[in-house]
Amino acid sequence: APSAALSCVLPLGPHLVATGDDGGGLKVWDLRKGCAVLEAQQHEDYVSAMAVDGAGRMLLTASGDGTMGVFNVKRCRFELLSEPQSGDLTSISLLKRGKKVACGSSEGTIYLFNWNGFGATSDRFALRAESVDCMVPITESIMCTGSLDGVIRAVNVLPNRVLGCVGQHPGEPIEQLAVVPGGQLLASCAHDQKVKFWDISSLGSMVVDEYRKKKKRGGPLKALSSKAAGSGEDFFADLREEPMAAAPTESDSDDSD
Numbered sequence: 001a002p003s004a005a006l007s008c009v010l011p012l013g014p015h016l017v018a019t020g021d022d023g024g025g026l027k028v029w030d031l032r033k034g035c036a037v038l039e040a041q042q043h044e045d046y047v048s049a050m051a052v053d054g055a056g057r058m059l060l061t062a063s064g065d066g067t068m069g070v071f072n073v074k075r076c077r078f079e080l081l082s083e084p085q086s087g088d089l090t091s092i093s094l095l096k097r098g099k100k101v102a103c104g105s106s107e108g109t110i111y112l113f114n115w116n117g118f119g120a121t122s123d124r125f126a127l128r129a130e131s132v133d134c135m136v137p138i139t140e141s142i143m144c145t146g147s148l149d150g151v152i153r154a155v156n157v158l159p160n161r162v163l164g165c166v167g168q169h170p171g172e173p174i175e176q177l178a179v180v181p182g183g184q185l186l187a188s189c190a191h192d193q194k195v196k197f198w199d200i201s202s203l204g205s206m207v208v209d210e211y212r213k214k215k216k217r218g219g220p221l222k223a224l225s226s227k228a229a230g231s232g233e234d235f236f237a238d239l240r241e242e243p244m245a246a247a248p249t250e251s252d253s254d255d256s257d
Contacts, residue, residue, distance in 0.1 A: 010050040010059075012073060018059055020047025026061060028073060038076040042069050049134075051092045051101070060118075062089035062103050070118050083120050085111055091135045093143055095157050102157060104132025104145060112157065125160040127153060128221075136177040136186070138203050144186055146174030152188055152198065154224055156208045163206065164222030167198040198227065 004023035011017055016037075017029045024043030027036040045064030052059050052073070061069040066084040071077070087107035095102055100122075101113040108131050112123040130148040137143045138154070142163070145153050150172045154163040169190035178187045179200075186198045202224065 007046045008049055010052065012052050012059065013056050016056075016073070018050055018052075018073075020050060020061060022046045024063060024065065026059075026069070026071065028059070028071075028076070038071065038073065040069075040071060040078045042078055042081055043067065045088070048088065048090045049092045051094055053094065053098055060092055060094075060101060062092040064088040064090075066105075068092065068101070068103055068113065068118060080118060082113065082118055085109075085121070090131065090133050091145075093135050093137045095137055095143065096140055100157065102135065102143065104135050106131045106133075108132060108147070110145075110155070110157075110160075123158070123160070127155065127162055129153065133174060134177050136179055138179065138183070138186075138200060141208070142203050142206065144177055144200070146177050146188060146190075148173045150174060150190060151221070152177065152186070152228075153221070154200075154203055156206075159208055161208050162221070163203075163208070164224040165228045166200060166203075166224050167196060167228045169194065169196065 004021035004025060006019050007022050008020045015031045019027050024041060024045055024047060026040045026047060028038035030037045043063035043065050047061050047063055049062045050059060057074045059071040059073050066089055068082040068089060070079040072079055085105060087105045089103045090106055091104035093102050099115050103111045108129040109124055109126045110132055111121045114122045132145045132147060134146040135143050142154060142156050144166055145155055150169040152166040152168060154166050156163055166186060169192050172190040172192040174188055174190045176189050180187055184201045186200045187195055189195050
């Protein structure tokens, strides 16, 4: 096992498992051989999340040092690191049939990379959230994100939109999200020591218009189900913030750099 504590684990196939540790180390283990077939120490901080392409060839890592790592599993070698971003990279997902890579950050920004353009971001947009600690793809364009504020947001990528609130663990940071087999339910766990299940069956049929409608700055998130609203309008009251000139809003969150 690694000398540092494990921070994430990802199965790569029937016989391969990737592990990341708190020291920034990555190992790919072959269960048939009982040893690591790839070892790398490219990150300067913990490995927060990993993702692999559909062919099981390229492994992507997000790290607390603000970089995304790219590793070739088939050839057992390190490829490259992206340029560092502001804040920790905390989560990673593949979208758009593997043509886009989305990374969440501790500052509430989602960074987008083109496949085979891993060195620099192609786009970014800020959510009205304290962080993007975890994310899971729902469709090729829509994913759900979890944050320190306990809110699960449905987010569309390209066009970049926050669609609304799927559910929440009020006041408790969300640690992990997972889609239940069948794709009808989303499971979430948080510091309240509860696993909650949310109906996401409607997300697959949502159509996001390229045209951005103007909304009132600081307005509440749209509830995507009756359970997502929690106790009603009172729950969303604490999500409103005083307007600030530089503060991103849910409706204006798709500005690109």
